[in-house]
Each structure stands twice: as structure tokens, then as C-alpha cells.
Amino acid sequence: MTHHRTPIREVPITAELVRGALEIERTERGLLPHRLPARARAQSADGQLLMVESQPAGVRLVLETSATVVELDTIPTKRVYVGAPARPDGAYDLVVDGRHAAQRTVTGGDRLVIDMARGGFDLEPGTAGTVTFDGLEPVTKRIEVWLPHDETTVLVALRADAPVRAATDDPRPVWLHHGSSISQGSNAAHPTGAWPAVAARLGGVELVNLGFGGSALLDPFTARAMRDTAADLISVKIGINLVNQDAMRLRAFRAAVHGFLDTVRDGHPTTPLLVVSPVLCPIHEETPGPSAPDLSAMAEGRLSFVAAGDPSGIASGALTLGTIRAELARIVEERRAEDEHLHLLDGRELYGPGDAEALPLPDALHPDGATHLVMGERFAARAFAPAGPLAVKAVTTAAH
Template sequence: MIETPFTPDLVRGGGELARSETGVRLHRLPLPYREREADAQFRMVERQPSGIHLRFRTAATTVVLRVHSTRVSYRGLDRARGMVDVLVDDVLALRHSLVQGDALELDLATGAATPRSGDVDVVTAAGMPPREKTVEFWLPHNEQVDLVALHSDAPLTAIPDPRPVWVHHGSSISHGSNAAAPTEIWPVVAARAAGVQLHNLGFGGSALVDPFVARVIRDRDADVISVKLGINVVNADLLRVRAFVSAVHGFLDTIREGHPDTPLLLVSPIFSGIHEKTPGPGAFDPEALRTGDVRFVATGSPADVARGALTLEVVRDLLERVVADRSGDPALHYLDGLSLYDAEDAGTHPLPDGLHPDTATHLLMGERFANAAFAAGAPLRR
């Protein structure tokens, strides 16, 4: 078998490669930000390679990828493992569920954290046609992975991707929470439908209008950009109206320093009944935890809205106003998140935990975003 090294031209989707004890570690947030400004939560999720994949041409019939994963688990709660999706000429050929790897088991009742070590996962794509073809290994969106080794029975050649680059920033929903597989998170669904290459800066719990994230987007090559803000600011109870509006303007100003004319879409939150009229903080529902389920509740008071507290309804109005106030920027556009998922959808596609879509809803949202943002005449169509 031929061993192919992991090089930047082989790894697509905006990842940064770093050496680790077990191989090559993937990061979605560059230095120095991940060490200087990101907190522990952010550092955990930026290492989950949502949207990142290996892409190459080969006549090989067998390709073997070895990865070492690290995940967070919760005692008493069943969480689905990460997947590796293998696409051959853009058609799903293999879906491999991780079973090995390290874990940090958290006890939500006591706060205790117990590390558990595990082995390397081996993902074998065998029986592929013996002709030249494009093969992609999409990495788990919900577990950290180190790339250990890549072997094949014929040479692999990294190939450029000529499609427009779409840089997207958002919360855990954009990160892919509750989707079953890496090609089923809504940004990947939208990117594949629209024929663009995704650089996913969706970070679970961390779409907090951080200035350093705006600098990352400013400095990233991009043909089109979208920014989906609101839900994390609400469920963290982070900002009030005055600070939120100013922060969003500053965020957009920073992006425009590097991309003065790039199509830029500001997207408001999808429907989430717990936070539509009730501010954060959000919290785990203790009654659900006692039965082994995960659900979220809003713990703020609707009375605080009059004093500037944020709800999803308030955020949508504010983001629409921000875009209207920047009418001198013809490449800036607004997309109402309710066009992706609204109260009526909640009746037919309920959010399992009150915040995050399931796989079917991710697929629905991805299709809707592709139509709203990338169809003929849409804001991000290039």
C-alpha cells in the first residue's frame, strides 16, 4: 500500500494542520486566536472539523484512513458517535461510524470529568471502481480528530477546487449539532446543492459576535460570506440591545476591511420556541436529564425585554435594522432565519432538544438556504 502524507492541498474546507502526538491535528480557528482569545469551550469546538474533508483523484480501489478521535460524553446520556462519509464522484459510497478514540466523560450532576483512552479508528473504502475518480473523506463534524495515516493501492493526487469559496459563521446549528453525518449538516447540504466550497466557521456555543472571529473572516479568502448571529447571544444572556447592535456593526466593519465588496449575507436565528419571547440564560432541563434526555429551557424573564434583554424576536428586528442602516453597502443583505425554519416547521419537524435541528431538518434548512442564498438572482450567487 502507498502512504500519502497529509498536506494542506489534500485537506479542503479551510482547516489548519498542526502536528500532534498521534498525527496531524485539524483546527478551524488559526493561531494566535485559538490560544489567546478562545475560551475552553471554543477551543474544544474549533477542533471539531465540521466541513473539512480530504479530496483527491485516484484510480485506487481501496483507500484506508486512520484517525484518532477525541470526544466529550455525558454520563447517563446516549450521544451518537461521529461519522466519516466517503464520497466517490460526489456520490455517498461509505458511511463509517467511529467506535474508538479518547473520551472525556462529564457528570452533569457533580461536574466531575473522567478521561477515557481509546484506539485508532480505521476507515476502509474498498471495492471502488478501478478508474480515475474524485474521492472525498468528510470528517466528523462533532468529534475532534487527528489524522494518523492514509494508505491506498494506487497513488492519490490532491486536486484544486475551482468552485467559489463560501465562508460561513454561525452557532452549533451551523456547526451541525444533532445531524447524524458530516455531509448532512445544513451548510454542507447547501454548499453541495449550490456548487460552492464551504469553509465552515460554525462553532457550537460560540457565535458570540467576537471581534477576533470577524478578523478571521476578514483575513480568509472568500468569494461570498454569510454570518448567522443571535441564538448564542440570547442563550448566553451575553448582551443587551445597545451593546448587541454596536457589536454587530463592528463585526461587519471588520469583515469589510478585508472584503469591501464581497457579497455578505447577515442571517437571523431560526425559530426556537423557548427563546422567542423569553431571554436567556439557557440551561439544561433537569427533568429531562433525570430521564436520560437532553432538552434546553430558557431561564430569563420576559419582563426584562423592556430593559434591553434579548430574545429571538428582538434579535431578528435588530439585525434587519442593522442591514437597513447600512444601505450604503449594496453587497450586504439580510436573510430572515424564519425562512429556513419557522413556527409552522416546529409542528412538523420539532427540535428534539428545543434548540438544535435533527438530520431531516438540517436537510430541509440546507435546501432552503441554497435556494434563498445561491439561486439565480439571490444574494450569494456568483
């Protein structure tokens, strides 16, 4: 008996298939998911932010289909750091009916060559590659393809061997989270292994991840993007980038936090809102920024960082993580007098002094994959539990 293989047909990539992006840009090469809208991008002249907001942390294709084969053509952007070891290719995670089912990579693509010593970069264009998930059960199922959390990804084409439709009946509450590279997933091994993705899965919520590497700087345009994004639960992780970029002094920090929270509240006046202070980072607990590349480590082929600030500056308002935690606690306590839905979580409950020896930060700034898992489990247990500040059972789901 001859078995005829079902032909693979192209599936139009529509906005309804993409979750976790605030905007999708149509380019000459394909569709580029963004985690900040065009107006916000236009207000930033910072190449670092423009790079990381286009890296699709938490962005995934979500569809219902009985297909046994799904193919996705993309153009990834691979980052290459001069003098540092080659980075692994970004991972694409396949989740079927809520369970992680497979992981693939795409070779090729563009190359962004970054020279941290001179502070410059060069972009080398490349070609598209294909990620293939096959051997799937021929039954109707919910498929999620999570894009690499740290590679800008242009979506070129989608194909399947059965009809595909958008999965639009997700009853889970939407969790909108903003933070730094740790929230984006820096040093996590794969996109569903970043701590917010872990926490979202355990908490039964749908993630919108606005973690921006090096760019959680209390930018007003980020606050406005959060204000304008539908959400049932919101969290804002504040601190490490303000220190490691030596971005502001205490006087400016206090006003900036209030302004950021005020703007978010303009769009979400009673939504549960959790302020998360910094996780432990030994180099900056008592030493201000900026952070700087550890040249001795680079000479050994390792990427690591040191604190380059002067502790004597604390007296004149230079920020350390300790200073930020104390000030955030004060601000949240003050605001709670008029905002009962505002809460605080000390980041050291996610990664603290008891973890530094067993789970050291490999580059002195970012947790590794195992630590991301621990942090996600702890956040879910503290935030999404029935008595937690982002208690899921108390939520009325926002309109999608």
C-alpha cells in the first residue's frame, strides 16, 4: 500500500498568531516582532534598547492544528562579542498543550559583531534558516513556538501539513512584567527557561515580557507602553540597570519611580501591581556603578563584569542596590496609603545571600539557567499564590 504524505502548505503569519509582542513591523525581509511600540522606539536614541526590545523574549506563535509537521523560516541575528567565546545559537521551544515538547535552533542569519572595548558594533547581513518540528501527533492540539529570547528574529514564513487557526480562547490572566536583562532571560539556556516564563507556567498566567537588557531605566516611554497594554497583573523590577549604568542619583531616582508608577496607574488604576527590588548582586551591593567589563577575564576568554564606581559617592546620592531596596520600600509604603493594590517583593527572596555560594552568578551580573529555574519557582510561589500580591484567583481577565 502506498502512503501519500500530506503536503506542507504555507500559513500566513498574522498578528492573531503572535503573542507577547506589543507591535509587529512589516519589513522587506519579513515580520519583525517588537516589545515596544514605534512611538517609544522613536523616543530612544539608544542602540542597546533598540537591539533588546527587538529580541523576542516571551514572544511566541500560538496556534491550534492537527499538523504533524510545522516549519518556520526566520532570519535570526547572532551576537558575536570580540574576544569572548562564541555564543550558542538561540533556541526555539515547542510547547504542546502546555508541555515542553522539543527544542531546535536556526543557523545562519545576520551577525552583530560587538566590540565592548571600543564600544562599537558591525552588522553583517545573512540569510534565512528553517526550524522544523515534526513527528507531532495527528490530533488537534495547541502549539506554541517560543522564539529565542536573546536573538532578534524576523519571521519569514510558516508552513504546516494541516490547517492552522489562531488559539483565541485562552482563559488565563495576562501578566505584564518589566525588568532588566535578568527578566529578559540573560544566561537562560532557552526561552521557556527564563525566570518569568517559568513563573508564568507555574502560575497559570499568560506572559507579556518587557524585560530589556541594560534598559530598565525608568524610561517614561516604557511606562506609557505598560499603561496602554491590557493586563490583569503587573510587576516592575527596578534597580540593577540604574546602578550598572550609573544612570541617576538618589534625588532623581525617587521622583522617577513615582513618575513611572503614576503613568502605569493612569491606565491600570486598580490592577495588582508588584514592585520588585533587585536580586542579590555582590559586586553592586555596596559599590555604585557603572559596571565595566572585567579585562582580566576577557584575556582568559571569559565575559565578566566588575563594579567601577566609588563608594565615597554614596554620600552624594550615588546608587547601590542596598540604597535602592531601602528607597523602594519607603516609596511603596508611602503610596500604599492611597493604593491598596500596590505591593513590594524584596528581590533577595528570589536570589539572595544564601544562594550566592551554591548558585554563583557566572559573569558577576546574570544568573545561569539553573538559577533562572529557582527564581521562577520562587516568584510563582510568592506572587501568584492565593494569598500572594498577584493572586490569580482574584483576577478578572483583561480583554485581549
